[in-house]
Amino acid sequence: MLLIQCPYCDDALPELEFAYAGEAHIDRPQDPSALSDEEWRDFLFIRSNVKGVHAERWRHINGCGRFFNALRDTVSDRFVTSYKAGEPRPDTSGKEPAQ
Amino acid sequence: MNAPVTSFDAVSVAVLPPVARFNLRIAPADLAVASRIFGLTLPAKIGEGARNGDRAAYCIGPDEWLLHAAEVDQSAIMSGFDTARAETPHSITVLSDREIIIGITGPAAIDLLSTCCPLDLSRMAVGHAKRTVFDYAQVVLIRDGDDAFRLEVWRSFFPHVHGLLEIGVRELAIGL
Numbered sequence A: 001m002l003l004i005q006c007p008y009c010d011d012a013l014p015e016l017e018f019a020y021a022g023e024a025h026i027d028r029p030q031d032p033s034a035l036s037d038e039e040w041r042d043f044l045f046i047r048s049n050v051k052g053v054h055a056e057r058w059r060h061i062n063g064c065g066r067f068f069n070a071l072r073d074t075v076s077d078r079f080v081t082s083y084k085a086g087e088p089r090p091d092t093s094g095k096e097p098a099q
Numbered sequence B: 001m002n003a004p005v006t007s008f009d010a011v012s013v014a015v016l017p018p019v020a021r022f023n024l025r026i027a028p029a030d031l032a033v034a035s036r037i038f039g040l041t042l043p044a045k046i047g048e049g050a051r052n053g054d055r056a057a058y059c060i061g062p063d064e065w066l067l068h069a070a071e072v073d074q075s076a077i078m079s080g081f082d083t084a085r086a087e088t089p090h091s092i093t094v095l096s097d098r099e100i101i102i103g104i105t106g107p108a109a110i111d112l113l114s115t116c117c118p119l120d121l122s123r124m125a126v127g128h129a130k131r132t133v134f135d136y137a138q139v140v141l142i143r144d145g146d147d148a149f150r151l152e153v154w155r156s157f158f159p160h161v162h163g164l165l166e167i168g169v170r171e172l173a174i175g176l
Helices: A037-045 B028-038 B071-084 B109-114 B155-173
Strands: A003-006 A011-014 A019-023 A053-059 A067-073 A079-084 B005-008 B011-015 B020-026 B049-052 B055-061 B064-069 B090-094 B099-105 B129-134 B137-145 B148-154
Touching: A003 A067, A003 A079, B011 B109, B011 B155, B020 B028, B020 B071, B028 B064, B028 B071, B055 B129, B055 B137, B064 B071, B071 B090, B099 B109, B099 B155, B109 B148, B109 B155, B137 B155, B148 B155
Parallel strands: none
Antiparallel strands: A003 A011, A019 A053, A053 A067, A067 A079, B005 B011, B011 B099, B020 B064, B020 B090, B049 B055, B055 B064, B099 B148, B129 B137, B137 B148
């Protein structure tokens, strides 16, 4: 079973307790009405679709209930690290995936 | 109440009497205020529990606690928190009728729960509580002893969860 480290519970817990919530670090534009249709489309729908280490949001919905961010390798499905919402993406260059 | 009880030597499943139950959301910095009103020091770390007589508190989120008390104390506890609300913002909700408690005891309790619960229950400390899933139904699991657990499940999920436990008990009884 895939275990996911929840940074709030500080424990590795089964994937069944978690829900995936899309790509992380996408900021809502400060002034949406100033954007062109293409820029608004890009904000709403266009995602990076990384092959490799991907920053993504997860929610520990059947646990503490919190959203957090995780770095996961989309090729091997291994989680590199997870961190609390609002924290910057950690620099993991040169680090081997954990677990 | 004619509570359904299913048991054999290694594990028994019983519906426990109702308690007053609250969900408390409060900033961790204000935990001392909540502890004073409730009359029990609330645990600060997720998963931990505290118990004194019929009062119990379990930390299930960074700012979320599950409180248990005797049914007769429900309105007194609510008015205590209402009085403090002006100075200490918080949210307290009565969940007494939302959930049903199932007691699971016996040497095979972990085997029975493991049929539907994905947690590694051997790592769970006695006295701790966790919100988790039981065959896709959200439950709160409380460990009272090495082989004693309580499962709090929403009323609407109860027939499904209790039915699965009954099947599990029968399977364990015949050695499957």
